Amino acid sequence: MTTHPDRYGFYGKFGGAYIPEMLYANVEFLQQHYQQIIDSESFRKEFEYLLKDYAGRETPLYFAARLSEKYGASIYLKREDLCHTGAHKVNNTIGQILLASRLGKKRIIAETGAGQHGVATATVCALKGLECIVYMGETDMKRQALNVARMEMLGAKVMPATSGSKTLKDATNEAIRDWINHPEDTYYLIGSVVGPHPYPDMVAQFQSVISREIRQQLKEKTGSELPDYVIACVGGGSNAAGAFYHFLEDEDVKLVAVEAAGNGIESGESAATTQLGRIGILHGSKSLVMQTADGQVVEPYSISAGLDYPGIGPLHAHLFDTGRGIFLNATDKEALDAAFELARLEGIIPALESAHAVAALKKIKLKKEDKVVVNLSGRGDKDMATYLKYLPKQNG
Numbered sequence: 001m002t003t004h005p006d007r008y009g010f011y012g013k014f015g016g017a018y019i020p021e022m023l024y025a026n027v028e029f030l031q032q033h034y035q036q037i038i039d040s041e042s043f044r045k046e047f048e049y050l051l052k053d054y055a056g057r058e059t060p061l062y063f064a065a066r067l068s069e070k071y072g073a074s075i076y077l078k079r080e081d082l083c084h085t086g087a088h089k090v091n092n093t094i095g096q097i098l099l100a101s102r103l104g105k106k107r108i109i110a111e112t113g114a115g116q117h118g119v120a121t122a123t124v125c126a127l128k129g130l131e132c133i134v135y136m137g138e139t140d141m142k143r144q145a146l147n148v149a150r151m152e153m154l155g156a157k158v159m160p161a162t163s164g165s166k167t168l169k170d171a172t173n174e175a176i177r178d179w180i181n182h183p184e185d186t187y188y189l190i191g192s193v194v195g196p197h198p199y200p201d202m203v204a205q206f207q208s209v210i211s212r213e214i215r216q217q218l219k220e221k222t223g224s225e226l227p228d229y230v231i232a233c234v235g236g237g238s239n240a241a242g243a244f245y246h247f248l249e250d251e252d253v254k255l256v257a258v259e260a261a262g263n264g265i266e267s268g269e270s271a272a273t274t275q276l277g278r279i280g281i282l283h284g285s286k287s288l289v290m291q292t293a294d295g296q297v298v299e300p301y302s303i304s305a306g307l308d309y310p311g312i313g314p315l316h317a318h319l320f321d322t323g324r325g326i327f328l329n330a331t332d333k334e335a336l337d338a339a340f341e342l343a344r345l346e347g348i349i350p351a352l353e354s355a356h357a358v359a360a361l362k363k364i365k366l367k368k369e370d371k372v373v374v375n376l377s378g379r380g381d382k383d384m385a386t387y388l389k390y391l392p393k394q395n396g
């Protein structure tokens with residue numbers, strides 16, 4: 001298992017670039033130049049600097065003593081929740097905004113579902129003084145009014161997508177339409193390891209700082225760089241890709257990806273793509289996609305807006321296909337229970353997405369000597385309205 005896709009952007013059967021002809025020139029240019037730019041001295045310096053002084057890296061690898069006692073293994077939490085803006089997403093948006101400026105782009109577009117990627121994009125656009133347009137489903141804008149306000153305060157223009165179900169996939173269509181109409185001056189900033197090649201590889205590289213730090217930190221704490229398990233939740237798959245990246249070739253490290261089962265795999269209200277999806281094309285790449293018999297994309301469901309995505313990045317489809325990744329899933333209920341447990345045991349309120357990764361601890365047969373890293377992708381402040389609904393029940 002290698003970290004890079006082939007030159008056409010394929011990880012095994014998955015990946016590639018399936019895009020309208022109008023975008024060929026743009027995407028091809030990106031494919032030919034991204035690696036050279038990312039590897040350049042000036043890029044690396046500025047990226048490292050902003051990750052440290054702006055995003056607040058490195059993030060701690062915290063030994064969770066009470067959680068460890070409860071589950072009978074050594075459990076470490078990688079604290080991406082402590083990043084600026086509250087999640088791992090800023091690692092990627094910093095990387096891409098530096099790339100966009102080096103390409104001379106003046107106008108940044110993005111789409112967002114829950115608004116988290118929109119906020120992370122608006123943040124770095126403000127940082128670099130670039131115009132920012134974020135497409136968001138009209139339904140999502142109502143549901144996530146706070147994030148709309150954050151984006152606007154940061155200077156972004158939030159454009160409602162009013163077609164279809166008025167959610168993420170409609171916002172994606174709008175963003176791609178915009179890109180086709182402005183291929184010259186506009187950079188499309190994608191928020192996960194999805195999209196046409198080279199986005200999945202590029203985003204994975206920007207997020208790989210997570211596993212680079214885990215290796216060093218684990219070495220300092222335990223004498224070995226290698227844990228037995230790395231566990232991360234998967235929406236599109238960027239925090240998981242970052243947490244797995246530098247362990248992909250270490251076959252002894254079990255890589256556990258946790259999808260959102262929503263109300264249960266069989267319930268018709270789920271977002272567990274590897275369990276329910278088939279090979280198809282979504283968002284410009286070939287991967288596993290939740291779809292009807294005639295290929296219509298199915299509206300996914302999860303209590304956590306960040307995992308509510310009908311596909312999965314091609315790297316993860318490949319990890320699933322080859323068996324290198326262990327794919328589990330957690331229901332809404334299991335994620336809520338895990339969030340309340342983590343809050344009470346460790347004083348950390350996780351994002352609902354991250355709570356799915358924590359919930360997987362119950363599904364793995366752990367041994368006392370096991371070292372387990374759970375990637376805590378984000379903090380739970382944004383989810384307090386949801387947690388509040390369940391709080392009285394938890395108190396009994």
Ligand SMILES: *Cc1c(COP(=O)(O)O)cnc(C)c1O
Pocket residue numbers: 087088089116117191192193233234235236237238239240306307351353354377378379
């Ligand atoms: C967006 C988000 C996710 C899901 O995105 P991935 O690309 O799968 O990482 C997970 N956790 C948090 C906190 C998020 O904001």
